[in-house]
Amino acid sequence: MSELIVRGGKPISGEIKPFGNKNAVLPMLCASLLTDDATTIENVPEISDVEKILDYFRRCGSDVSWDRDAGTISVRHDLAQLSSAEAELPLGIRSAVLLLAPVITRAKKLFFDTDAKGCALGLREIDPHLHILSRFGCTMRETRPYRIEGAPVNRAQHIWADYASVTATETFLMMAATAEGISTLTNAASEPHVQALCRMLEAMGAKIEGIGTSRLTVTGVSHLSGASVVVPDDHHEVATFLAIGGVTGGRISVRTDVTEHMVLIIRQFQKLGLQITEGDGVLTVDGWNREIERPYTVEMLQKIEAAPWPYFPADLLPQAIGVSIGCTGDIMFWNKIYEGALGWSAELNKFGAKVHLSDPHRLIVFGGTRLRPAIVEAPYIIRVVLALFIAAIQIDGESIIKNADPIRRAHPKFVERLKELGADVEWR
């Protein structure tokens, strides 16, 4: 079942409750390896990336229970088993790289033969992660299969990263939490999911300053204990459902605990003519004027730029592109992060859209074309499946999105939830 059949052109309306953020729950699960105590995590989305991490835990002898209906995972790891485990890291998910720091910290050695690639957005290098591990005293063979050995004691480090990497920052946090002394990371990532990991580590006893900024200071503690924590809602889901409701001419409300993170995101979707309002923790889309907002500077091409937080997220740029093809007016999308995230844009031509890939980072959409249903192929990029869905659902007639499986990596019951709101969509 990897094709999505989408019969578009019908309004989708109602209320949506978003699930937990994939990119928060995965580092949180990995951080549970840092303690012998039980950890409980709530608001866990039922997604295949979580399955893969839990499968790894089970292969390491951990005790795992997952109440899927309640969205709660309880997990307890056995250090002796972890140390003797030779479990293969999970494949096809970027978060495999988040296992390195906690396993090295606890078990002191790790062999692995994956380069931890997730979505096909570009190289997805692991150098920043290995650099952080080596700064904390690990020795490693830097060719596959990789072999890393941890220092007997992690000593605090002051690191200034080449760039603000989400998973490398999370790697730093997990290494520094129990290192001896005060560690700092300058040029740290500050995404909501990085903040969520910081809060979890604090709940486990870590001492962290600068949460949500580009400079993190961590005072190492000798022991981390178990904790009971909640995964924040997925801001990507919130924005995606608003976009879907808007482009169908429906009215969708999303109640969420992450409205504080949605300000710039909403602003960018408003540039695409979506009428989104916020009140009492509920975001509502009600209307789409189908016009790219005109800049006051008349010579300027309207644009949406994605970069590390607090910029607009790269993981929402495809969805914004999907909306834009139904607008009049022109707009440039600028992915300042990935070198390979826009190659799929040729699929949009099949819907009748006129797009121009200026270079690997910049795409211009020329609006006002007549759209038609199409059969399109998604790359292995979760949010591009969503983009193609947003394109298809706004067009009268039946479209087919091939290779739509990656959606299951981040968005539970995606089709079921939309069907409840009146969407004519199914898996085949």
Ligand SMILES: CC(=O)N[C@H]1[C@@H](OP(=O)(O)OP(=O)(O)OC[C@H]2O[C@@H](n3ccc(=O)[nH]c3=O)[C@H](O)[C@@H]2O)O[C@H](CO)[C@@H](O)[C@@H]1O
């Ligand atoms: C499991 C997880 O959390 N995955 C997310 C995480 O991946 P991940 O942690 O892999 O992403 P990084 O933040 O490391 O950035 C990805 C790539 O972008 C490039 N880069 C990034 C920033 C920068 O200032 N300069 C630069 O060149 C690098 O080539 C880097 O490898 O963050 C990405 C960026 O928000 C998201 O798309 C992924 O969904």
Ligand SMILES: C=C(OP(=O)(O)O)C(=O)O
């Ligand atoms: C790019 C993504 O995931 P990953 O980094 O796991 O590939 C994503 O969540 O959109």
